[in-house]
Amino acid sequence: MVVARIGRAHGIKGEVTVEVRTDEPELRLGPGAVLLTDPASAGPLTIETGRVHSGRLLLRFEGVRDRNAAEALRNILLIAEVDPTELPEEEDEYYDHQLMDLDVVLADGTEIGRITEISHLPSQDLFIVERPDGTELMIPFVESIVTEIDLEEQRAVIDPPPGLIDDRAEIVSSRDESGEDEA
Template structure:
């Protein structure tokens, strides 16, 4: 199975180094010197990592056969892809591969079905679960422990505890008429109580 582990950014310096946007929780394994990676687009690969180092908080890689800035810049926006055993799991029990999350049923903490995970979007700030809702719509859920407190691979289910509005709930407050002596309270509390007082450890 193929797993996207990084995206190549801009060239760094004049000797062929490139910055990379890491998309794996195991860069020391997937992006180590000697690793041979497929690419998207496939025409520029495969690429073999010759060296790697961290500079100003960013990972820099150099590939065999890429020895100057021009060649490095030509690789910009290329995706780096590793071959992964589909039965393999990350060493950290709180981490998951994309294929393990895809098609999981998504439910709220009170059991309401939201939909199914269609894919995982890897953004610079955080990962997002792309969820296809029961009504056919789409919702993006930040993949963080506070919002996704539990992943149950055995039950094929992801439990979410979203803040108000994340799932697109329309909460309307009914105001009482300004001039009415017999006005009745008609407003209903449509908010869902998210009763979690800590102690809920994310399985990620």
């Protein structure tokens, strides 16, 4: 599971800024944590120290002692190995690996596609869904749209607003638009 992306070097002693991509930074990004990297050639990296400075997490890794070594790590993704049986503490929370490859369907069972990626944006998360024809679709992971996650059935049920999915937009636009009450 990707837990962070390394940003720019901070100072001259090997610290880096980190863009956190986990809801559990204290668990995944604490001193002593060993993280895999993408690209793999950069790691694994062991966190030596961590601190918050001006609202940003700063990390120092073992063996990274100066600004040049820290800057060489820029844009590397940090990956925590997570036991597949481990579940988040909250009932309605999911780890990315639990959501990957779920089938995405409408409430009536109509197949939309398969989740191939989860994009973590500041305002909300997005499911990147590969449709059967190979095109991609972005579905906001919000309760009003993603109405059910069924891990046993390996599916995510969605109720998209008109226009989010092409087929639904065509259905809406092909309806009788008179819509006036006859009185």
